[in-house]
Amino acid sequence: DTAVSQTPKYLVTQMGNDKSIKCEQNLGHDTMYWYKQDSKKFLKIMFSYNNKELIINETVPNRFSPKSPDKAHLNLHINSLELGDSAVYFCASSPRLAGGDTGELFFGEGSRLTVL
């Protein structure tokens, strides 16, 4: 059983479209994250959710919106896609947030988004 699964793995779409990436974890963790890895392979936090509550909202455009129907799921919706949104998006989870004592991080396989 995959601990953190995200779909789709690959997504190719046109500028201006709206798309979603789904993430689910079966570890019973309290905290989930979305990270963006750019073309230079640099990872950066986008959002984290702790028990369905948004804890961190980094300076990402408001075209990106995380949605968590329950603590096992954290989906990423992107509106009006732009060329610069092309990247690999990783979902992750950890047992807790706890001021940085998160416990081990578990990552999904990544979703490669290409905007044409």
Next chain:
Amino acid sequence: KNEVEQSPQNLTAQEGEFITINCSYSVGISALHWLQQHPGGGIVSLFMLSSGKKKHGRLIATINIQEKHSSLHITASHPRDSAVYICAVWSRSQGNLIFGKGTKLSVKP
């Protein structure tokens, strides 16, 4: 200057060699993570540490909080260790993980 600096950026080793990857950071942290990203893209957590030293198989991670420095050591390296190794720190002031740019390791048979 990045808040998390790794060295070297690229490392090529022969099978069996002892490998060290370094991570220095400039912010106050709660914990430091070492991650491994496989050539296929998946990311795996290797260690989370806030003091001292941890060992798992052939991998050893150390951290010196006073010097704001951590090292990841691989003993008896093997071609399957070829990957990008990423250091990430939990910044107390920012309340999130800050990543280094990674060290690309290639182990030749």
